[in-house]
Amino acid sequence: PHQVKPPILSYYLKLDDQVIHFLLKQKGLEPRLESWCQLIDNPTVEAKLLIRDEIKQILPKLVSQTQDTRQPLILYLCGLHPTEKRQGAIALAAQLKRGLLMADLAQALAIKEDFNSWLKLLFREAYFHNSILYLESFDALESKEDYLLSKSLLNRLAEAKDIVILSGVQSWVATFTDTKVVITVPFPTPDFCQRRIYWQANLETKGIVLSDRQLDTLANRFRLSSTQIASAVTNACNQALWRAADEFEELPLNTIKPTLNDLLAAARDQSSNNLTGLARKIKSKYSWEDIVLPPDQLAQLKEICNQAKYRHIVYERWGFNRKLSIGKGLNVLFSGPPGTGKTMGAEVIANELQLELYKIDLSQVVSKYIGETEKNLNRIFTAAETANAILFFDEADALFGKRSEVQDAHDRYANIEIGYLLQKMEEYEGISILTTNLRQNLDEAFVRRLAFTVHFPSPDEASRRRIWAGIWPSEMPLSEEVELDFLARQFKLSGGNIKNIALAAAFLAAETGSPVTMSHVLQGIKREYQKMGKVWDDAIRSLEINSIRI
Template identity: 40%
Template sequence: MSDVSAAARPRECAVPAEPFRGQWLRDTYALTDAEMGVTALALEPEVTGRARPTVADALASVPGAERRHFQGDAPLISERIVALLGDGPLIARRMALDEQIADVLLGQNGLDRRLVPFCTLTSPPPSLWAEAPLPDERRAALLVAVQAAWGRRLRLHFDGPRGSGRRTTARALAGRLGVPLLTVDAPPGPDLMFHVLREASLHGALLYAPDDLADEVRGYPGVAVTAGAGPLPGPPGDTVEVSFARPCYEVRHRVWTVRLAAAGMDAAPAAELAARFRFGPDRIGGAVAAAAATWAVERAMRPPQSGQPDPDDPTGPDGTAGPGRAELFAAARAQTGHELAALARRIEPLNGWDDLVLPADGLGQLRELCAQVTGRRTVWRDWGFADKASRGRGVTALFTGPPGTGKTMAAEVVAGELGLDLYTIDLSSVVSKYIGETEKNLEKVLAAAGDADAVLLFDEADALFGRRGEVRDARDRYANVETSYLLQRLEQYDGIALLATNLRRHLDPAFTRRLGFVVDFPLPGEAERRLIWERSLPARAPRGDDLDLSALAGEFPLTGGEIRNVVLRAAFAAAAAGQPIGQGDVLEAIRREHRKTGRVTPAAGEA
């Protein structure tokens, strides 16, 4: 579809390229010869540096100039083309040509200097249209509507949450139309807003402004877009509402593909990235740029393999020709979680499947959980299951078992497998003794988590989702209402929520029924303890000849968490002594671990 023709653009800046470009001014404000003569006289100080002329000078030197040309309702004054300075008699006041008009007449097309702190004027490329975060049908309909209305007054309002792509769509629309985009970044005040509208009209621009300027924008004679979190208050009038939601998978996939290709990267990870991260084009662009910058730095810092580094070598530190899946996922994660970080604690997933020691059923459930996340688009959208279920599209799991049996490690493994951040929720920041505050706090956490595309881990979940009890007073009644609300809200959450508890019996039965997975983490047996001992010792850690992991596994019924604590304590003791990790170091660490928990260390053979 062709761009809007120049003739269709309102008050287009295609003015004659002559030193004094007065025809645009004459046509725009229907000025007479006398008014154009006054304007030319007021322009002289901008060229010659002479003193500003007075009204008396204009009446004396400009043919046809009269006092009525300087009245408040005359175009020169009402349209703020000329300002009268000072006080006193009219004929004694000096004339100052508005600097925006002076720039136009002198052939300077840049943004009005007074508007620089508040506005930006850009010329988006036509290729940006592919990144507009709307389904293809709505995108095409929007373009047709704007093209048909170009040259006339049209109001559009883009309403949707932050990150839904409202600004990107405005930029893409301007690029596709082949016109500039004037964006109002901060309220300029009522006086300067007049100049904003004139600047947009001067450049024949698409105007984009926040919704709190909707009334002021109504004065723009072209196409203007306002944006806000919701519809404009009151009757729509002449405004067309365009609703934005979180971009769907198809839109995200398209934008990832376009951005990766434009950056010269392999677009193969686009499908997986679009499925895992649900943010819009701005963050997608930020992730691609960050991945490219990180990769370039790592490539520059790579030590040469032989001789001097080859500046034309396109490969990165791992031999690849650009950022790979890991770099792109890391860059995508960095785009989110900023609000969630104030409400939860981020855990860096360091453990993998090989570090996790669980019965086969537990490992199978964890892999099934991951498969449910990676396959939810296929099931919900492609296979139509979304039409059969209005809620419960998130992935929830309960990890239950004694302390130290690997519940947090399992959450790390799940987050690492999915390439997502893991955040653990501090219950002290959620649970409140004040009525209604717990619900509000949980709502903040889930809203921030949904925006962050992160894995949530609620430790000690029984404190938040406890069993409802018998009602004896108003406080008991409210506690039950609170629990019911929390259960319903978690069921509506469409992200990934993992809940860990040491006391499953304290959880409300209705809550357990609503979970997708319940994974038991039992105390490890001797064979499992032997594996944990082995996997807790890094391959580079020196081992003494007397270190007997099988004997340790058989004699001491420790949990996985306790074994890892013992190994670390023994490693520091061995390092301080300047020797490999020996059996004596481990036994002393075991004694201290038992003493820490108030237990008696069994003698060899008594366990």
Template identity: 40%
Template sequence: AGGANSAAARLALRRSLGPAAPLRRYGLLREHGEAAVELAQELIPAPGVLDFLLGWGGDVGLLGHDPGEVAPPEPRVLSPYLSSAPLTRLGRALGSGDLDLAGLWGCPPDGQLDAVQALARSAGAPLRTLTADPEADLRTAAVLGAVLWIPTDDLHGEPRRPTTDAVTAALLRSRVPVCLTGLKPWRPAGLLAARAYAELTVPVPGFTDRRAMWSAALPDLNGTLLEDLAVRYRMSGGELRAVAAVADAGARLAGNGHPEPVAAHVEPAIATVTRGRGGGAVHSITPRRTVADLVLPDVQFRQILEIASAFRAWPRIAESWGFARRSGHGGVKALFTGEPGTGKTMSAEIVTGMLGLELLKVDLAQVVSKWVGETEKNMETAFRQAEESHAVLLFDEADALFGKRGEVKHGTDRYANLEVGYLLQRLEASDGLVILTSNLKDNIDPAFTRRFHFVVHFPRPAAAERRRLWRLAFPEEAPLAPDVDVDALARLDMTGAAIAAAARTAALAAADGGGDTIAMRHVVRGVARQFQREARLLRPAELGPHAHLLDNASQG
């Protein structure tokens, strides 16, 4: 009996030192040299372990790490997928052995973790993820009775073929339960034929789910603020946990020992977590101008305000009132048309600021490509960046990108039409706020126009608007001389952008001349320079009693 117990003890000890045991998985013990068989493998403590055991200090978090382990979700943020009946059924089938391969498709990268954790919870199994060695990952998952999670977004395309082949080959030889996730499906035919497979298209969390997630993450927020955050932001559980942590830290820091209410720190925390993801063809703009800077006729002014209101209201009417079932697309799409300088881009910035969001402006020079298929890829990247940043997407001067589809007369015409068709679909699929500006409304394909909820035409400003624009063009701190005749300036046919440029030129002229104030002669010089830039003729009669200043401006 003693021998048996000794053998059992030795076997248990041997198992505790095996490749799937915690000491090896977390890297606390590492292989030293090579052995012919596993039983003969020599093991040594990892760097820092012996020092820690001897009480010489060390960072516990750095001593050991299991790269394949996926920690259970923090209960602070409710997963929106826990209440999904189809996902629960899929998880139970995976746990019972009725299935051994599941696919969860359509979920963006930030949301895939939430979905697969909910699946593993329904399966009643721990969750592990793919590392550099698929076969070792499968062996470890088999020993631990775990579900192996394989994100597939990086397995598409010819450059990834070696990795794809290695993963597929390992899965074909194994029956370990596996969950595949991706924005678009990855379905090798041989793999589906060899395993018991089922899949699910994962829906985007609705307004009710998002509100519950925000409430769980930040329970001190009031109902009105919770609803507003749920409307504006479609965050994953990981992002919400980050926002809550940053907001809590900000409240503690600002309170100087006594934490402030966390509500005041939520918006800065959101900006920290979500913003600054621009790059490539997309440039991030932080809105600085407000409604007070917007000078438009009453009709257009009200339309701009309605866009912000519509974006806030859409999630509620889509889900609570059932309009999502009747509408083929979500989000809010707006088209701004008008001559350059009439306020289209500034209005997009102001709407974004009203919503408290970030504005991502697309650089069309980097999006439109002569190579077949590249424009679509660049467009997808722009839309994806906006969705991941929870930002407003702006296509400025989009005539070239969203032009009319034409008759196929050349080979390239067919590809151009395919690009437009793709853009139509992607615009329709977006759940965010997308704004396009165009200098010429007639240049926009009618198929695009039908998909806009708002079409706002920006006219050239009339005298009343120009008068206000001139007053706004000079900051309160600017030393404006008494002889500056705003009424005379307002009679000049100029756009808002032209007025702002002329005012800036006038200020530079005043500073360059060593004067203490910006006088009318400086403003006339700025106006004259602006007319020259626009290749327009400024007649002395248009300046009325200040016509004589035009000669001086020309000489200057």
């Protein structure tokens, strides 16, 4: 306390590297921000890029007004497609003739450094470059663990003096602590008419002409953004070129055009892969010729496909879209004993519609803890919003088996879980299929909410004969002594059982180096009976074919 305070000239001043960078007028981005930020000094918009009217007209007008009054402006771009929102921010910056500093908050959190220090650097960098700040992945801060980080960002936004653009998926929820007005700019998935325009415009730039029906198929089948559609067209053209290179000595470049199947495949590739960690993708290899069902059930499957194919006519052109708030999704129940073709039916539908099929095992989703089942289901349907896929919920008995008559709180909660699943199926604007062996455990009130209920019965003798005839690949040698009529009449098996038996018989024949014989087939039936817990001796006594011995 008795020391004399040193004079001010005895202190030294150390400037932050970012400030030195600015004073020396060095170009480029501050090195500490390079791993999760991108600076666009002179943003431009491609002429062919289709920008929504709100971006081209309303937003610049709003921004100009706030600049004239020297008021800050915070915009929240809300939607599923990050590329679409990013293009919107670039278009706005280009119209205002300003740079754009883009930062990914999810990547910033992954660095595990002092978040407040990063924010200070970030906002200062935007100021030094006179750029609009664009913060992506705002939803990354919504977890309880990141509450303090989210609060730090909101405090920083409250002090903002310029335009700041946020981007996220969830709707913005204002709180009493918000000191600035946040204007939400929705970026919804384009509807059918918009998607059709995007497909047509992008195809025309490549000199590709499709029929109206083909354009309708692409626009109706896949709910893609404009940038995804542009990428799909480019990728389909590249795939057609690759295929032509394999077929022709000299490439007739001017005549190589992608087929509709090329475009459908490219559209599938543009769909999100968020479901991969939550469900198992099934490669659909079955067609209508492979499935054996009674005529009425087969007709139902075709009606399901037709509803998916022509939903744009009924909902969009004929106005049913205005009549329904929910229930636009195509939710289906497949019921029947195991092995009767429920999974095959889903594969046939996926193959017909050229859509991906994801299988979700509900026994792995259902939790004994109250509320956890709904959280698991919500994660699946949230990921499915951009997947453009068919959701196939297997083992629904994990839910339906928990309830019969409501007798206690557990029964009531099981009903809540079922109701929640059906609600999410209704909200999902795609096809969702539920399978159960316990159709009798489902309330009629729930059944009324389903678009289709298809029962897969155990096959009768004629159906079993068709299954036995179609199960053998054409390349496999099959002995003439294999009596398909006898097998269909004698053994009341499901299609799944018959598939297992045929495969077992093929391996037995491969071991002996001979065609598949009746002896091989009967040995396969014996093993299948053992798996099913049936007594083989009782069955074999009834055989009256003297030439057969096992």
